[in-house]
Amino acid sequence: xxxxxxxxxxxxxxxxxxxxxxxxxxxxxxxxxxxxxxxxxxxxxxxxxxxxxxxxxxxxxxxxxxxxxxxxxxx
Amino acid sequence: xxxxxxxxxxxxxxxxxxxxxxxxxxxxxxxxxxxxxxxxxxxxxxxxxxxxxxxxxxxxxxxxxxxxxxxxxxxxxxxxxxxxxxxxxxxxxxxxxxxxxxxxxxxxxxxxxxxxxxxxxxxxxxxxxxxxxxxxxxxxxxxxxxxxxxxxxxxxxxxxxxxxxxxxxxxxxxxxxxxxxxxxxxxxxxxxxxxxxxxxxxxxxxxxxxxxxxxxxxxxxxxxxxxxxxxxxxxxxxxxxxxxxxxxxxxxxxxxxxxxxxxxxxxxxxxxxxxxxxxxxxxxxxxxxxxxxxxxxxxxxxxxxxxxxxxxxxxxxxxxxxxxxxxxxxxxxxxxxxxxxxxxxxxxxxxxxxxxxxxxxxxxxxxxxxxxxxxx
Numbered sequence: 001x002x003x004x005x006x007x008x009x010x011x012x013x014x015x016x017x018x019x020x021x022x023x024x025x026x027x028x029x030x031x032x033x034x035x036x037x038x039x040x041x042x043x044x045x046x047x048x049x050x051x052x053x054x055x056x057x058x059x060x061x062x063x064x065x066x067x068x069x070x071x072x073x074x075x
Numbered sequence: 076x077x078x079x080x081x082x083x084x085x086x087x088x089x090x091x092x093x094x095x096x097x098x099x100x101x102x103x104x105x106x107x108x109x110x111x112x113x114x115x116x117x118x119x120x121x122x123x124x125x126x127x128x129x130x131x132x133x134x135x136x137x138x139x140x141x142x143x144x145x146x147x148x149x150x151x152x153x154x155x156x157x158x159x160x161x162x163x164x165x166x167x168x169x170x171x172x173x174x175x176x177x178x179x180x181x182x183x184x185x186x187x188x189x190x191x192x193x194x195x196x197x198x199x200x201x202x203x204x205x206x207x208x209x210x211x212x213x214x215x216x217x218x219x220x221x222x223x224x225x226x227x228x229x230x231x232x233x234x235x236x237x238x239x240x241x242x243x244x245x246x247x248x249x250x251x252x253x254x255x256x257x258x259x260x261x262x263x264x265x266x267x268x269x270x271x272x273x274x275x276x277x278x279x280x281x282x283x284x285x286x287x288x289x290x291x292x293x294x295x296x297x298x299x300x301x302x303x304x305x306x307x308x309x310x311x312x313x314x315x316x317x318x319x320x321x322x323x324x325x326x327x328x329x330x331x332x333x334x335x336x337x338x339x340x341x342x343x344x345x346x347x348x349x350x351x352x353x354x355x356x357x358x359x360x361x362x363x364x365x366x367x368x369x370x371x372x373x374x375x376x377x378x379x380x381x382x383x384x385x386x387x388x389x390x391x392x393x394x395x396x397x398x399x400x401x402x403x404x405x406x407x408x409x410x411x412x413x414x415x416x417x418x419x420x421x422x423x424x425x426x427x428x429x430x431x432x433x434x435x436x437x438x439x440x441x442x443x444x445x446x447x448x449x450x451x
Contacts, residue, residue, distance in 0.1 A: 047407065050444060051411070060376055061294070063295075
């Protein structure tokens with residue numbers, strides 16, 4: 001099977017998998033630890049934003065430092 | 076002036092912190108202080124957020140940097156100065172089902188620099204709320220001027236595209252992935268900074284000319300992070316970020332952090348961060364002659380360098396008796412000690428040696444954040 005055809009089959013299988021419901025492997029009742037405030041990516045946004053600003057003023061790199069997008073899956 | 080660079084995102088990203096649920100109503104008042112390398116910066120900061128009907132949220136922020144600078148750049152080529160930067164921000168969020176839409180705007184100004192920044196983001200919970208995906212776009216418009224030179228005025232146009240994914244991997248482990256592309260176009264150097272070049276006729280053996288940067292820069296950053304819940308109620312986090320840009324800077328950042336609560340009131344943090352980067356393509360500590368090449372830089376931010384940070388934090392949470400409208404409150408004290416070490420940026424305060432043989436520059440900085448937070 002050529003690599004292109006293999007890729008096509010993989011895409012078809014991937015698309016077909018979207019029709020089935022994905023079961024959460026961590027059940028809601030198992031999320032007590034994940035929902036603990038100590039597991040927050042960023043418990044104090046005002047302080048972490050300041051540190052990001054402080055580092056970016058003194059180093060050449062920037063970006064992707066934020067802790068955004070951190071869902072705990074606990075709602 | 077150089078401090079304002081790339082601060083546009085300050086206070087913007089937290090608005091995309093959670094999809095599916097809006098963060099609690101909260102006010103933070105912070106005093107921040109930086110002291111290192113002859114520079115002291117301190118000031119207050121305020122961030123307030125309030126939600127309505129569990130669907131809408133607004134936020135407002137205020138931030139001040141009071142700068143007193145006698146940095147090595149300043150004392151070798153200019154005079155110490157004081158200045159103040161003020162930033163205001165406002166944001167709005169709308170939660171619909173498992174999707175959160177957010178928009179923010181901020182303005183930052185000081186006597187020779189003004190920056191307006193707008194950002195929009197969308198984040199969604201999916202796969203049984205185990206995965207959160209956020210997309211965001213930020214646009215910045217900066218106006219650059221130069222004190223004492225009414226004829227100089229220029230602009231910078233910034234665009235940032237980002238995506239983050241947060242994944243609950245197990246009942247004790249969360250994984251995070253972030254990718255950002257940042258493009259900048261305009262006047263990207265500091266209008267005051269100078270580069271040095273070999274000049275046999277000069278008393279020191281070298282002389283100065285103005286730095287010149289390319290007018291475009293594009294950088295990509297990819298970050299991976301993981302946070303574990305330990306068996307005895309504590310958390311361990313590891314982060315790694317790789318950065319690369321069109322000025323040939325490649326950088327790596329690695330960090331580990333440990334959080335340990337004690338009873339319900341106290342939380343202790345300790346973390347270590349390491350950063351390393353190589354030299355920008357057009358950087359040199361000492362150019363062989365005047366106008367040696369098209370682009371010239373001697374900004375230590377573009378030199379090969381490393382930084383080591385060791386930080387501690389302690390938080391105390393309590394129910395304030397005098398302020399009944401506050402459900403709870405917390406006091407946080409955070410301290411970081413940072414060492415910056417440069418591989419090709421020399422300390423020109425050392426006189427009497429041949430140009431280019433001065434000792435390499437390094438300095439330590441102390442960074443303090445003292446927060447009072449109230450949830451209402």
